[in-house]
Amino acid sequence: MSKQTLYYIPHTHWEGAVFFTREEYLQMGLSNILSALRLLEKYPDYKFTLDQVGYFKPFLERYPELAPEFRKFVKEGRLELVGGMDVMPDDVKPGGELFVRQIMYGKGYCREKLGIDIDVAWLLDTFGHHPQMPQLLKLGGFKSFWFCRGLAGDNTPSEFLWQGIDGSKIPSFWLPGFYGLFYGPPREQPRFDKFFEDRFHSLDAHTHSPERVGLAGVDVSEPEDYVTPLLRKFNEEPSAPFSIRYSVPTEFANLVAKRKEVPTIKGDFNPIFQGTYSSRIELKQATREIEQKLLTAEKLSAISNYLGIYTDNDMLWRAWEPVLFNQTHDLASGVMADHVYTDTVHSYEFSKRLANEMIADRWS
Numbered sequence: 001m002s003k004q005t006l007y008y009i010p011h012t013h014w015e016g017a018v019f020f021t022r023e024e025y026l027q028m029g030l031s032n033i034l035s036a037l038r039l040l041e042k043y044p045d046y047k048f049t050l051d052q053v054g055y056f057k058p059f060l061e062r063y064p065e066l067a068p069e070f071r072k073f074v075k076e077g078r079l080e081l082v083g084g085m086d087v088m089p090d091d092v093k094p095g096g097e098l099f100v101r102q103i104m105y106g107k108g109y110c111r112e113k114l115g116i117d118i119d120v121a122w123l124l125d126t127f128g129h130h131p132q133m134p135q136l137l138k139l140g141g142f143k144s145f146w147f148c149r150g151l152a153g154d155n156t157p158s159e160f161l162w163q164g165i166d167g168s169k170i171p172s173f174w175l176p177g178f179y180g181l182f183y184g185p186p187r188e189q190p191r192f193d194k195f196f197e198d199r200f201h202s203l204d205a206h207t208h209s210p211e212r213v214g215l216a217g218v219d220v221s222e223p224e225d226y227v228t229p230l231l232r233k234f235n236e237e238p239s240a241p242f243s244i245r246y247s248v249p250t251e252f253a254n255l256v257a258k259r260k261e262v263p264t265i266k267g268d269f270n271p272i273f274q275g276t277y278s279s280r281i282e283l284k285q286a287t288r289e290i291e292q293k294l295l296t297a298e299k300l301s302a303i304s305n306y307l308g309i310y311t312d313n314d315m316l317w318r319a320w321e322p323v324l325f326n327q328t329h330d331l332a333s334g335v336m337a338d339h340v341y342t343d344t345v346h347s348y349e350f351s352k353r354l355a356n357e358m359i360a361d362r363w364s
Helices: 022-042 053-062 064-076 096-114 133-139 189-201 227-236 249-257 281-306 313-325 338-363
Strands: 004-012 048-051 079-082 120-123 144-147 159-163 169-174 211-216 242-246 264-266
Touching: 004 022, 004 189, 004 249, 022 048, 022 053, 022 064, 022 079, 048 053, 053 064, 053 096, 064 079, 079 120, 079 249, 096 133, 096 281, 096 313, 120 249, 133 144, 133 159, 133 169, 144 249, 169 249, 189 211, 189 227, 211 249, 227 242, 281 313, 281 338, 313 338
Parallel strands: 004 048, 004 211, 004 242, 048 079, 120 144, 144 169, 159 264
Antiparallel strands: 159 169
């Protein structure tokens, strides 16, 4: 039998806003992308995963001189962009229109600016998932769904097909050890080896395949520059119980797709964190109000364009984006710090003002 393999995925989960504002988290997180690029340049076998357009779009805008290098690693498949949305949204509390706009905005940016179509739905930290998701994700062009919350139980497989209420199925990857299971290993070789062995076997109850996946990254975490030499020594040891392979989500998803038998799971991966459904209810009400205003502006724009008076589509997306950003799992849930709440209200006011201006202009 061939040796078992850990598909090891370094990543960083960027927090849109919760304890700090959007701009404060960007100041903290953009340097992590710089570190990832340095490691990709230094180690030919290194790979890294980045989530959320709201994270890497500002990086490319603020570091245009690094855009060619960024694109090169993306093209090589060593830097994988996942999510395909503006942020990592809550998918229960916001309406379906907002979820569709997330996909349109995120995938649209990546196609136009980077020439790629993201097909990995990356909702690791989202607070539960509703059973319409398989259909929405499939229609949105996603080929796999990665998540942490909503399933429980030692007998639940980590890889399965999730069947939605309409019968749609999507390959799904549940991370029972959460998205930082392999993050922060010790720096001494014996302890490093034991760390990986213990965590590798913590997945025994959830998969019986010789290949399994493990993520290494936490909230706004810096890529670990000391791991590669230790990892190589682990693999060079003849008695190593398994091999560790740098990977990205698509690589592992393609591997699982070749398996003959993958179980199917139906159902609703909810409810959890139920208190978030009513927390800061005024933000949820503002979301609904502005969503309807922007839909009205879109409809009036369509009529105006039909009559030959063309409207600015970029202005619509400029108004949508703060609303999309505010559907990140923490903001939609209302669990942010008070000063972040104030910043969120200001961004809603901006979108509302643009929406009202567009509605007046289109009627005129």
